[in-house]
Amino acid sequence: MKKARQEIVDWMQELYEGNEKALAYFFKLHSKSLAYFTTRMLEDKAEADDIVSKCFLKVWQKHKDFKTEQNIKAFLYISCRNACLDYLASLKVRTAAQENYIKYLLGGEETILYDVVQTEVLDMVNKEIEELPDKMKIVFKMLYIEGKSTAEIAEELGLSIQTVRNQKTKAVALIKNSLLKKGVSNALQLAFLFFITK
Structure with a gap:
């Protein structure tokens, strides 16, 4: 840092x-x-x-x-x-x-500030996604970027629904821990959680 x-x-x-x-x-x-x-x-x-x-x-x-x-x-x-x-x-x-x-x-400035924060969070999250192990990265992108359901991903990748859920949980934990280690504020971590639950 x-x-x-x-x-x-x-x-x-x-x-x-x-x-x-x-x-x-x-x-x-x-x-x-x-x-x-x-x-x-x-x-x-x-x-x-x-x-x-x-x-x-x-x-x-x-x-x-x-x-x-x-x-x-x-x-x-x-x-x-x-x-x-x-x-x-x-x-x-x-x-x-x-x-x-x-x-x-x-x-006004509040709206522009919100957009700037959202942009910064997405930029950080994208960098963290690229650091995930390959299978986890594919699952995460399909879920949150392509908007596919757990069942669709399981079928497409030939995995069980539980495996897809496990990959998702591990990916979210890895990204959160990495953001924490980099000193990302609680507010930005909350923004990340909002991003993945939308």
């Missing part, structure tokens, strides 16, 4: 000094979460990716203004949110979901 923190501090210094590799580092760190965040609002992945790229360009243009990685993250989320709002406002025809997102985005 301390080593990871020091690495971020070092990259912050590199960014301040104008090292392009530092921008690539922060892009790798945050672009996936931001792409999820913007795609949900726009229902247009290409446009969402374009907005994320433009917001990172703004980070580069202001690279001397950021004191901490949290400053960069906040700037990126707020910039992406504003760019999404501008894009949605410019559309002649909007879907019902896009109309709802305009109201949502105009709703």
